[in-house]
Amino acid sequence: MEISVIRFIILGVISGLTKGAGVLPAGPLNAAVGGTVMFTTTLTPTENPFLTILWNVDDRPIITSLSSKNQTAPEYEGRITLFTSTGSLELRNLTLSDSGEYRVSITPQAAIGMSGSIRLEVLEPVSNVVVTVSNTDLVEFKDSVRLSCSSSGSSLSFLWLNSSSEVTASDRVQLTDGGSTLTIVSVTRYDQGPFRCHVSNPGSSATSGSILLSISYGPENVKLIISPPQEHHVEGSNIAMSCSADSRPAALFYWFLNGDNLSDTGPELTLMNIQISLTKGADVLPAGPLIEAVGRRMMFKTTLTPTENPFTSITWNVNGSNIINSSSVGNVTAPWYEGRITLFTSTGSLEVRKLALNDSGEYRVTITPQGAPEITGSIRLEVIKRNFKPVVTVSNTDLVEFNSSVRLSCSSSGLPFSFYWLNDSLKVTASDRVQLTDDGNSTLTIVNVTRYDRGPLTCRGYKPVSTHTGRLVYLSISYGPENIKLVMHPPQEHHEEGSNVYMSCVVNSKPDALFYWFLNGDKLSHTELELKLMNIQMSQSGNYSCQAFNEKTLRYETSQSSVVSVLAIPEKTSICSAGCIAGIVIACLVICGAAAGGGYYIYRKK
Numbered sequence: 306m307e308i309s310v311i312r313f314i315i316l317g318v319i320s321g322l323t324k325g326a327g328v329l330p331a332g333p334l335n336a337a338v339g340g341t342v343m344f345t346t347t348l349t350p351t352e353n354p355f356l357t358i359l360w361n362v363d364d365r366p367i368i369t370s371l372s373s374k375n376q377t378a379p380e381y382e383g384r385i386t387l388f389t390s391t392g393s394l395e396l397r398n399l400t401l402s403d404s405g406e407y408r409v410s411i412t413p414q415a416a417i418g419m420s421g422s423i424r425l426e427v428l429e430p431v432s433n434v435v436v437t438v439s440n441t442d443l444v445e446f447k448d449s450v451r452l453s454c455s456s457s458g459s460s461l462s463f464l465w466l467n468s469s470s471e472v473t474a475s476d477r478v479q480l481t482d483g484g485s486t487l488t489i490v491s492v493t494r495y496d497q498g499p500f501r502c503h504v505s506n507p508g509s510s511a512t513s514g515s516i517l518l519s520i521s522y523g524p525e526n527v528k529l530i531i532s533p534p535q536e537h538h539v540e541g542s543n544i545a546m547s548c549s550a551d552s553r554p555a556a557l558f559y560w561f562l563n564g565d566n567l568s569d570t571g572p573e574l575t576l577m578n579i580q581i582s583l584t585k586g587a588d589v590l591p592a593g594p595l596i597e598a599v600g601r602r603m604m605f606k607t608t609l610t611p612t613e614n615p616f617t618s619i620t621w622n623v624n625g626s627n628i629i630n631s632s633s634v635g636n637v638t639a640p641w642y643e644g645r646i647t648l649f650t651s652t653g654s655l656e657v658r659k660l661a662l663n664d665s666g667e668y669r670v671t672i673t674p675q676g677a678p679e680i681t682g683s684i685r686l687e688v689i690k691r692n693f694k695p696v697v698t699v700s701n702t703d704l705v706e707f708n709s710s711v712r713l714s715c716s717s718s719g720l721p722f723s724f725y726w727l728n729d730s731l732k733v734t735a736s737d738r739v740q741l742t743d744d745g746n747s748t749l750t751i752v753n754v755t756r757y758d759r760g761p762l763t764c765r766g767y768k769p770v771s772t773h774t775g776r777l778v779y780l781s782i783s784y785g786p787e788n789i790k791l792v793m794h795p796p797q798e799h800h801e802e803g804s805n806v807y808m809s810c811v812v813n814s815k816p817d818a819l820f821y822w823f824l825n826g827d828k829l830s831h832t833e834l835e836l837k838l839m840n841i842q843m844s845q846s847g848n849y850s851c852q853a854f855n856e857k858t859l860r861y862e863t864s865q866s867s868v869v870s871v872l873a874i875p876e877k878t879s880i881c882s883a884g885c886i887a888g889i890v891i892a893c894l895v896i897c898g899a900a901a902g903g904g905y906y907i908y909r910k911k
């Protein structure tokens with residue numbers, strides 16, 4: 306019996322050697338340090354215990370189990386469990402030195418011995434996966450960056466993730482040091498990540514935290530959007546502009562008007578109540594000089610239309626010294642103007658009261674609107690001494706534009722005076738059309754008046770001690786007719802016979818013009834501004850024109866002719882109209898009804 310057992314064992318060993326892996330699956334098996342591994346044989350559990358089970362590793366014995374006796378190598382005491390029904394072995398508290406080739410030899414009762422072998426790799430688990438980065442603050446196309454991954458564990462494999470996809474090597478992307486180092490050469494804005502390093506070995510894996518790269522780029526694709534999106538804007542309207550640019554970090558914006566840097570920074574610029582001056586940089590005060598007497602008031606009126614959006618600042622100076630400075634912070638008035646001035650913040654206009662001789666000078670305003678360049682203006686004020694009221698006489702106040710001349714004279718009782726002439730508070734200066742003559746400029750002559758000369762005009766007489774102003778003279782200047790236009794409604798050439806056509810004559814004229822209407826050059830009797838052709842007939846076709854006449858200027862103007870062509874309403878084309886067809890149907894119904902009635906009658910007769 307003893308002999309046969311030994312023979313079986315030998316046979317088993319031989320057959321195990323010849324069959325290779327045999328009762329163990331193909332390896333290798335991987336397990337982590339400290340972990341547990343189960344070497345499971347492919348045998349089904351048997352109730353008849355095996356005669357022998359031998360386990361060894363790299364030819365060192367682990368356990369020898371005979372039916373009568375178990376022998377465990379001391380270093381495995383308490384670390385192993387042998388399952389005698391299958392020959393499987395559990396090995397616990399694994400250390401790195403447990404790696405090796407495990408072999409089992411089993412001798413069943415009354416059968417050929419079996420064996421198998423499998424390789425076990427005990428690995429240190431992956432832990433402490435850390436990524437270090439050379440620099441996270443990078444500039445596109447300029448900088449390169451290196452990310453290094455370190456980890457504890459054995460048999461490590463590295464994989465880099467860019468967001469959720471695996472990083473693959475390319476011209477720009479290098480993976481070195483066994484994949485643990487990722488180098489991105491000349492980064493682009495798309496390389497921001499997040500990058501993670503994923504480390505694994507056969508028994509475990511771990512992933513690092515995320516690394517985000519900050520990559521600066523741009524500005525590029527700078528776009529200016531103007532709303533409303535047109536070139537021309539009505540004075541006083543609002544314009545919103547927005548500037549966009551692809552940039553990281555967000556770009557700072559600077560605004561320029563005609564090359565001048567505006568004070569605004571930020572992606573949006575709103576121009577409220579825009580002024581022509583924003584494009585032209587014009588002087589917002591009229592050409593002077595202004596003239597006023599001692600003790601009176603002067604309004605320095607800017608040409609700006611009132612804005613609801615307060616200006617950023619308004620400053621008034623006279624001869625270079627500050628009068629008032631108004632801003633969101635407050636108003637600062639020079640002491641000697643305190644209580645004597647009013648600033649109109651919606652237009653920048655300034656009123657100065659109780660004028661003194663030394664208020665004469667060059668007045669200058671500087672206005673900073675929101676989101677627009679500075680606006681300036683300057684005008685000269687001459688403050689003169691009071692005197693007796695001069696008497697103003699005028700040759701004729703009823704004038705015809707371009708055809709009339711007017712003469713105004715200023716006189717003052719007895720004393721030798723000099724005179725200023727004022728046109729709506731602006732000092733009149735001599736020109737081709739404007740003559741200042743006689744003693745001390747006492748006569749103002751305006752040749753070939755225009756509609757803009759209507760005034761009020763007045764004179765001021767002064768002598769070294771005082772001044773006085775004469776009465777105001779308003780001139781009535783007739784002009785036109787001009788810009789005549791014939792407007793037709795409906796605005797077309799062809800009109801249906803029987804329709805109504807309205808024509809009106811539009812003209813610029815003072816006083817109102819008289820109107821004449823012409824059809825093919827023949828004067829119609831009508832003399833109103835509007836010509837109504839009700840129920841128009843074909844005979845009224847032709848060329849219409851209107852003429853305006855100004856009784857004051859004795860001028861005529863005739864419009865271009867407008868063609869009216871009256872078309873007949875199309876005739877009925879079918880012999881039998883819809884009504885005719887209805888008549889036939891009704892006739893048929895009458896006949897059929899009679900036939901039915903007849904049938905009924907016949908039936909009743911039967």
Ligand SMILES: *[C@@H]1O[C@H](CO)[C@@H](O)[C@H](O)[C@H]1NC(C)=O
Pocket residue numbers: 370372373374375387388389
């Ligand atoms: C040998 O060990 C196995 C499992 O640990 C046990 O079932 C068996 O009874 C032991 N045999 C002897 C003789 O101690």
Ligand SMILES: *[C@@H]1O[C@H](CO)[C@@H](O)[C@H](O)[C@H]1NC(C)=O
Pocket residue numbers: 382383384397398
């Ligand atoms: C095996 O490990 C467990 C916990 O991991 C420990 O409590 C035990 O003492 C260890 N046994 C041996 C024999 O090393």
Ligand SMILES: *[C@@H]1O[C@H](CO)[C@@H](O)[C@H](O)[C@H]1NC(C)=O
Pocket residue numbers: 467468472473478489495496497498
């Ligand atoms: C990261 O992913 C983005 C988006 O897919 C890609 O454009 C970029 O090139 C990637 N960078 C690297 C270094 O893989």
Ligand SMILES: *[C@@H]1O[C@H](CO)[C@@H](O)[C@H](O)[C@H]1NC(C)=O
Pocket residue numbers: 631632633634635636647648649650
């Ligand atoms: C400055 O003066 C103007 C006009 O007098 C006034 O409307 C405005 O409220 C003042 N501003 C401040 C900050 O006092």
Ligand SMILES: *[C@@H]1O[C@H](CO)[C@@H](O)[C@H](O)[C@H]1NC(C)=O
Pocket residue numbers: 707737738752753
């Ligand atoms: C006034 O008008 C007439 C006629 O048009 C012209 O001959 C004359 O030169 C004009 N005078 C001035 C000063 O413009």
Ligand SMILES: *[C@@H]1O[C@H](CO)[C@@H](O)[C@H](O)[C@H]1NC(C)=O
Pocket residue numbers: 723724733734735741744745746
């Ligand atoms: C008359 O007016 C002219 C032009 O405005 C001016 O140069 C001149 O000094 C004035 N003469 C007098 C006496 O005021």
Ligand SMILES: *[C@@H]1O[C@H](CO)[C@@H](O)[C@H](O)[C@H]1NC(C)=O
Pocket residue numbers: 728729733734739751757758760
């Ligand atoms: C009066 O002022 C108006 C408006 O400024 C100007 O057009 C006109 O030519 C002036 N007339 C005279 C006579 O100064």
Ligand SMILES: *[C@@H]1O[C@H](CO)[C@@H](O)[C@H](O)[C@H]1NC(C)=O
Pocket residue numbers: 825846847848866868
């Ligand atoms: C109307 O005037 C146009 C040119 O303006 C001319 O060709 C046409 O013959 C005129 N028609 C009549 C009816 O006078």
Ligand SMILES: *[C@@H]1O[C@H](CO)[C@@H](O)[C@H](O)[C@H]1NC(C)=O
Pocket residue numbers: 705708857858859
């Ligand atoms: C216009 O002037 C001319 C000559 O200068 C004169 O004959 C004509 O009557 C004037 N017209 C009017 C409407 O005053």
